[in-house]
Amino acid sequence: MNFHLQQEIDWRLRVFDSLSFPTLILTPEHTIIAVNQKLQEAYGLPRDELIGKTCRDFFKTFEGNSDLPCTKNICPLDETLKDGMGHSLLRRIQHKDGSEHWEDRVFSPILNDDGEVLYVIESIRDVTRSKALEKDLQDIREFLNRVLQSSASAIVAADREGHVLLMNRAAEELFGYVFQPEEQLNISSLYPPGVAKGIMKKLRDDGYGGPGKLPVTRVNILTALGEQIPVEMTGAIIYEDGRESATMGVYNDLRERLTSEKKLLEAQSQLVQAEKMASLGRLAAGVAHEINNPLTGILLYGNLVKEKIGKDHPLQSNLDFIIEDVERCRDIVKNLLAYSRQSITSRDRFSLNDLVDESLRLIRDQKLFINVTVQKELSQARMPVNADRNNMSQVVIILVMNALDAMNKKGTLTLKTYRDDRQKKGCLEISDTGTGIPEENLSRIFDPFFTTKAPGKGTGLGLSTAYGIVKDNNGEISIKATGPQGTSFLVELPLDLDSLYVDEEMIG
């Protein structure tokens, strides 16, 4: 052999032996014809014991019960023979002692000058470490996903073009989507028009919460069904190697909080209203008290003068006007005093049905009823209540007078009583066939001095007085219905059923 050839063979063998991966050369018949140093070291077998064996025999010796590549349908060596290309196979090796490792076997063809596969070179790489890293990564990814999915806040992330990349369960619920990454949902469709743009602008504006951050902001989001929902959101730009790669938003539904805030505001304004009514009441009481005395004087002396000058005196009619007007003033004062009445009330046990009858009898001016059909539908059930009888009677009169006014003294007035056993309440409904109450007045009719009647015809104190009395007696007064067919007021008082004393008269 010439020297150069010898030299070449020598260095080629050395290269083969110096390869850092266990490597063997196989014939197309799967027979091992060469193994490198690394393989001998790795498997602790001398070259002589390996040459001439098939790869199958060799691996069987070392791999216990694990599957061999050649027992499977796909043998990468055959594949390489077939197409003359490189192939690889990733395998998990389970050792007899229970340990395991991962191997990546790479098969490359050695071709002759005609491009036919003469031999196949197989190198075995231990990829256990990278596999373990991959698994750690997978575990971390799964853990992060669980954190994300179990968050009570809705979380959405989108790429730089605005395509939604991620939506956690809370976000799917809030926005009403079943998120599918391939559906190409755009972040702008999660907001009413223009809102997404504004958020992006603020995100990039250093003036809001620092660069790449959006501090807590109130916006409306748009659900899949087109509903707008108020939310509180924060947002951030996600950077990768200093470059903007995605954006994310965290959303909290504000509906519940806004509803309770609204209720609180309403309660506050009701309190303010109640205080206003109370101070108006004190003012009214003061004024009424002061005016009452001079009015009594005017009336007394007016009547004296009227008697003195005789019927035929030319000033007689003027005096009549004076007296009439003073009487009207006295009535107003009386109403004011009733409105501002002290809340000391005397309680009585009586039947609601009796209240209806005696209140109607108390309306002195029976002329008012000439063209009115009064219909009484009184309950057969016992309806004992414990309340201020005189004041409650005043409530019935106020409601009846209003009803007569609304009907312009023509129509049907219905007084109905019934029991609400579930709520343990006695109910009295007073209905008319009058004009009804326009929607815009509904919130004001219980306000003191609210009237739609001509000046001198009404003070607007009737319903506010009735309201105060019913409340003082632990009851409720409300408009049950109103419209062009008429109006129906409902007064509810707690039934006094627990009392041991059963008044026979109250039955029926």
Ligand SMILES: Nc1ncnc2c1ncn2[C@@H]1O[C@H](COP(=O)(O)OP(=O)(O)OP(=O)(O)O)[C@@H](O)[C@H]1O
């Ligand atoms: N049954 C009803 N049908 C239609 N409107 C009504 C009825 N009851 C009350 N209203 C409306 O509510 C307003 C307030 O009633 P309220 O009894 O407080 O005062 P008023 O009747 O106007 O004056 P007054 O102090 O003389 O009673 C009335 O002016 C009227 O517009």
Ligand SMILES: [Mg+2]
């Ligand atoms: Mg009235």
